[in-house]
Structures are given as C-alpha cells and as structure tokens.
Amino acid sequence: MKIACVGGGPATLYLSILLKARDPRHEITVLERRLPGSTYGWGVTCWPDLLEELNQHDPASARAIAASSVSWSSGVAHLRGAMVTHQGDVGHAIGRHELLGILTDRAQSLGVQIEFGSHIVSATQLPEADLVVLGDGVHSQLRDHHAKAFGTRKSQGANKYIWLGTARVFTSFTFAFIQTEHGWIWCYAYGYGPHGSTFIVECSAETWAGLALDRLDEEQALGLMEEIFSDLLAGSPLVGRTDAGDRSQWQTFTTVTNTSWTHENLVLIGDAAHTTHYSIGAGTSLALRDAMSLARTLHEAEYADTPTALSNYTRERKKAILTSQSAARHSAHWYENLTRYTNMTPHQMFSLLGQRHSPLLPHLPPRLYFQLDQALGRLEAMRWLKQRVGSKLAAALQSAHRP
Numbered sequence: 001m002k003i004a005c006v007g008g009g010p011a012t013l014y015l016s017i018l019l020k021a022r023d024p025r026h027e028i029t030v031l032e033r034r035l036p037g038s039t040y041g042w043g044v045t046c047w048p049d050l051l052e053e054l055n056q057h058d059p060a061s062a063r064a065i066a067a068s069s070v071s072w073s074s075g076v077a078h079l080r081g082a083m084v085t086h087q088g089d090v091g092h093a094i095g096r097h098e099l100l101g102i103l104t105d106r107a108q109s110l111g112v113q114i115e116f117g118s119h120i121v122s123a124t125q126l127p128e129a130d131l132v133v134l135g136d137g138v139h140s141q142l143r144d145h146h147a148k149a150f151g152t153r154k155s156q157g158a159n160k161y162i163w164l165g166t167a168r169v170f171t172s173f174t175f176a177f178i179q180t181e182h183g184w185i186w187c188y189a190y191g192y193g194p195h196g197s198t199f200i201v202e203c204s205a206e207t208w209a210g211l212a213l214d215r216l217d218e219e220q221a222l223g224l225m226e227e228i229f230s231d232l233l234a235g236s237p238l239v240g241r242t243d244a245g246d247r248s249q250w251q252t253f254t255t256v257t258n259t260s261w262t263h264e265n266l267v268l269i270g271d272a273a274h275t276t277h278y279s280i281g282a283g284t285s286l287a288l289r290d291a292m293s294l295a296r297t298l299h300e301a302e303y304a305d306t307p308t309a310l311s312n313y314t315r316e317r318k319k320a321i322l323t324s325q326s327a328a329r330h331s332a333h334w335y336e337n338l339t340r341y342t343n344m345t346p347h348q349m350f351s352l353l354g355q356r357h358s359p360l361l362p363h364l365p366p367r368l369y370f371q372l373d374q375a376l377g378r379l380e381a382m383r384w385l386k387q388r389v390g391s392k393l394a395a396a397l398q399s400a401h402r403p
C-alpha cells in the first residue's frame with residue numbers, strides 16, 4: 001500500500017513501524033512540519049500495561065522505550081503545609097524528545113520515509129497515496145478542512161494551564177495546591193529522566209487574571225511561578241516551551257471528538273481523532289493503541305478491503321476509548337471545581353483526588369463521598385479477610401474439633 005501520514009507524532013510513527021515491520025513492501029511517507037529532534041512538551045506518563053503491549057507489537061522499540069523510561073511508585077500531595085504520600089501508584093514517564101527519537105529511528109531503519117519541515121495545509125501537497133492518515137494532532141488542519149464530513153466537535157476547558165519543565169527530578173508523582181490571594185493555583189510534577197521533570201501549572205481563569213498572568217511576559221510569569229512553588233522547586237528554575245513563538249504558552253485544554261473517523265481516503269488517528277484531558281495522562285497511550293488497531297485491521301483486510309478495515313478500526317477504537325473519555329471529563333471537572341475539596345483535610349482531599357474519575361463524586365457532598373468510600377473500603381477489606389482468612393480459620397477450627 002502507498003500510505004501518506006500527516007504529522008510525525010507517536011501515533012503515525014508507531015503505525016508506520018507496525019505496518020512496515022509486517023510488510024516491507026508498503027511505501028510509507030510521514031510528513032512532519034518540525035525539524036528532526038525538535039518537539040513541544042516535556043515528559044509523558046504511561047502505565048505498565050502499555051509497555052507490555054508495546055513489547056508484544058514491536059519488541060525492538062519497546063525495549064528502547066522501556067530503557068529510556070523512569071518509574072515511580074508513589075504519589076505525593078502538598079496542601080496547606082502538609083505533605084501526604086500514597087504508596088502503590090506504579091507509573092512510568094519518558095521524555096517526549098526521547099520517545100519521538102526512538103520511534104523515528106526505528107521507523108527509518110525499517111524504510112519509512114520521514115520528510116521533516118513539511119507543513120501540510122492542503123491535500124494538494126500530499127504525495128499520491130491509497131490511504132492518508134491524519135495524525136497531525138489536536139489542531140489537525142486537514143481534519144478541520146473536512147470538519148463537516150468528520151463531524152468534528154471541539155470544546156474548551158475552563159481552566160488555564162501551562163506545560164513547563166524543570167531540572168529538579170521528582171521521584172514521585174507530585175501535586176502541590178497553593179492558595180493565593182486570587183485563588184488556588186496548583187501543579188503536577190513528575191520526573192521523566194535523570195535530568196528533568198514535567199511541571200504543569202493550572203488555575204482558574206479568575207486566578208490567572210488576578211495574578212496578572214494574562215499580562216506578564218514569559219520571564220516574569222515564570223519568575224512568579226517559581227516564587228509560588230518555591231518550596232517544591234528548591235531553587236530549580238522553570239523552563240517554558242522554546243517553540244511557542246509569539247503565541248501565549250498558557251492554554252485552555254481543547255477536547256476534540258469526531259463522529260466519523262474516516263472520509264474518502266482519509267483516516268484520523270491519535271489526538272486528531274480524540275483528545276483526553278492531560279490530567280489523566282493517557283493521550284500518548286491512546287494514540288499508540290490507535291496505531292496498533294489500525295495496523296491490525298488493515299492487515300486483517302489484507303490491505304485490499306480498506307473501507308472494511310477502516311470501519312473495523314473506527315468501531316474498535318471508539319468503543320475502547322469511552323472509559324478514558326469519561327475519566328478525562330470527570331478529572332477535568334474535578335480540577336475546575338477544586339474549591340469543593342480544598343476545605344477538607346489534606347488526607348481526605350488527596351484521597352478524593354485519586355477518585356476524581358468517579359461519575360458519582362460531583363453529585364455527592366465530598367465529605368459524605370469520602371466517608372462512604374472509607375466505609376465501603378472497610379467492607380471490602382472485611383469481605384476479603386472473611387474470604388481469605390475466614391475459610392482457613394474455619395478449616396483450622398474444624399480440624400481442632402475433629403476427634
């Protein structure tokens with residue numbers, strides 16, 4: 001097959017790898033607007049099940065990704081001078097530069113043609129292809145050109161956020177919630193390698209304007225955030241995006257959905273098809289899983305019956321992402337309504353932070369939800385004890401009373 005991919009992000013690079021590894025006769029071109037080695041963003045998280053799946057699909061790139069990833073096994077939250085730690089959340093993170101470097105090298109080694117510096121805004125710029133994969137991210141221009149056919153819908157989150165990096169290496173997934181005279185501002189921070197961490201700062205639009213973040217230039221804004229999060233940063237400066245140009249680095253999150261993922265010989269993949277709020281750390285994993293699904297459905301249709309392959313891909317992935325889309329909606333909503341939770345104890349608040357994907361939480365008073373959750377947790381523990389220990393105890397008692 002002749003395949004043209006618009007955008008060289010994780011979704012299209014991984015798709016090219018899987019297709020080429022299965023059948024080297026495919027002619028695949030990836031058209032990426034950036035130059036090699038340049039990308040936006042810092043580290044991205046992923047979870048142990050993804051690494052296993054990557055290993056099943058392409059062991060060579062999976063080994064390199066695992067070797068460049070770091071792991072954490074606890075979450076830490078700072079609130080009103082207290083620090084709460086939760087053990088047991090195992091996660092991984094990898095620098096976006098490293099991830100794209102690994103996927104680019106692997107794709108090129110398999111014979112995928114990657115044309116950097118190709119900014120595609122019109123179908124006339126595309127090479128002749130049986131299939132055009134639109135993997136150019138949340139702001140996909142060709143998708144927007146056919147927005148009616150795809151049924152593209154976009155909605156903006158209420159909060160402001162900025163994606164920063166810092167040289168301080170956080171070994172736990174770390175949150176800090178700080179109350180200012182203009183309202184709450186908070187960060188999520190996690191290490192992604194030996195040299196740095198992702199540091200995402202978020203606040204309501206009112207707090208953002210109150211702190212003058214809408215008026216300060218980049219240097220002043222970074223200085224203010226370094227001051228606000230000084231305890232956490234311990235002197236490490238914050239670093240902004242180098243590619244933003246004149247655009248503000250502060251954004252509101254765009255949630256994208258499409259009723260149809262295909263139109264003529266175009267198919268959507270990754271963020272171009274769907275986005276999920278960054279606070280659930282799932283977008284890259286979903287993009288890679290889209291690639292796995294599309295590569296498999298094309299292979300199953302023997303690269304001949306493309307419409308069936310595309311419709312199977314769309315059906316499979318739309319169903320698979322429903323849980324993440326729901327979790328992302330509720331997670332974004334939790335942060336947009338942060339003041340519902342800030343008068344709880346740090347332990348209670350962190351506990352509900354971990355439950356922010358729950359559809360029930362927005363409808364119950366937070367303290368009541370917390371108490372119910374604790375009681376149910378205790379009930380579950382009792383049930384478990386009864387099942388595990390109870391049967392052994394009963395057996396031991398029976399044998400003790402046996403004549």
Ligand SMILES: Cc1cc2nc3c(=O)[nH]c(=O)nc-3n(C[C@H](O)[C@H](O)[C@H](O)COP(=O)(O)OP(=O)(O)OC[C@H]3O[C@@H](n4cnc5c(N)ncnc54)[C@H](O)[C@@H]3O)c2cc1C
Nearest residue numbers: 007009010011033044045120136137270271281282283284
């Ligand atoms: C603040 C923040 C934090 C995040 N943290 C995480 C996380 O921890 N874990 C996680 O899994 N996900 C995270 N994500 C989401 C993740 O970054 C995306 O879901 C993921 O990158 C989607 O991959 P993609 O290949 O679909 O698109 P992208 O990674 O966006 O790649 C698209 C590519 O297309 C190129 N492009 C765009 N337009 C054109 C054009 N017109 N012509 C040619 N090329 C073009 C771009 O340069 C880019 O290289 C985060 C997102 C944000 C905003």
